[in-house]
Amino acid sequence: MDDSDVVSDILRAVRLSARVFGRFEASAPWAMRVPGDDYFAFYLLARGSAWLELTGGDTAIAPVALSAGDVVLLPHGGSHVLRDAEHSMAVAHEVGANSCPRPTTMETIRMGGGGTATTFVAGAFRFGAEGRGILLETLPPVLHVAAGDADMGAALAATIQLILAESANPAPGGALLSTRLAEILLVQALRVHTRRTYEANAAASDHTAHAQGLCALADPHIGAALRLMHARPADTWTVASLAHEVGQSRSAFAARFAELVGESPLQYLTRWRMTQAAEWLRDRSDSVPAIAQRVGYGNAAAFMKAFTRVQGQGPGAYRRAHRQRLLADSAPSSV
Missing domain, CATH: 1.10.10.60 (Homeodomain-like)
Structure with a gap:
């Protein structure tokens, strides 16, 4: 039987490209607002904690608590806020693609009030061709893999640490290396999602709505x-x-x-x-x-x-x- 790689086919066809914006050092209280866009944002936490809130879209999504070693991806883009605590009253620092650090310098952005520190790396994936296909369109609004999750896996955890290490100690060739690592990060996160949803479908009753999309590959x-x-x-x-x-x-x-x-x-x-x-x-x-x-x-x-x-x-x-x-x-x- 033919052994085509469906995920690689799709990502190649939609002309996936990755960009690591840089490293952010935030001290409580802090908040960062990112406007809606068509890119596929991601965040990696190096230390501390944060809360992610989706502020756009018609469907209410519960805030997501993030800790050191976590990765979170927003497959459908959209406006969102990262903050130090769920009910933080900090005035949001407005950040858009044009105000992020240049990916060639990995410059650090600092913000906040001088309290407990949180460090994270931000990036995004863009699609150079229209039409992601139903297997990508059916991804959830938030794809979160926590450091302590059983399905994190050694490969995904190692990729996260490599990206964080590169952001902390920029060196020649760092922009290219970070971009390639981000692409690996995406594929590994999609594998986690595929396994999770297929296993959840298998455990669900016949009367429960089943997840669709990449889980079909399993x-x-x-x-x-x-x-x-x-x-x-x-x-x-x-x-x-x-x-x-x-x-x-x-x-x-x-x-x-x-x-x-x-x-x-x-x-x-x-x-x-x-x-x-x-x-x-x-x-x-x-x-x-x-x-x-x-x-x-x-x-x-x-x-x-x-x-x-x-x-x-x-x-x-x-x-x-x-x-x-x-x-x-x-x-x-x-x-």
């Missing part, structure tokens, strides 16, 4: 089907053929796939094919009919219709818009 049948679709997007897959490949009946496979992934097998397949096509339109000079063939469409017109439905514009317009953005980004600044 299911032996649905994970295998996802890997097949990623490895061989051009195959003429049907629900029946996928079910046969993974050793399930058609009805059982379709129900389980929708339960864990959040959409039907063929809906997922179409979205993945269009994600792959978008990547090739950006990165290669292949013709639209050639790309259509590579993602399983013998009819270019049918491919263009599907691409427009998923991406919001036709493949030709998508490629031109991407090239225009590249030209705009490479143009010298007038400032």
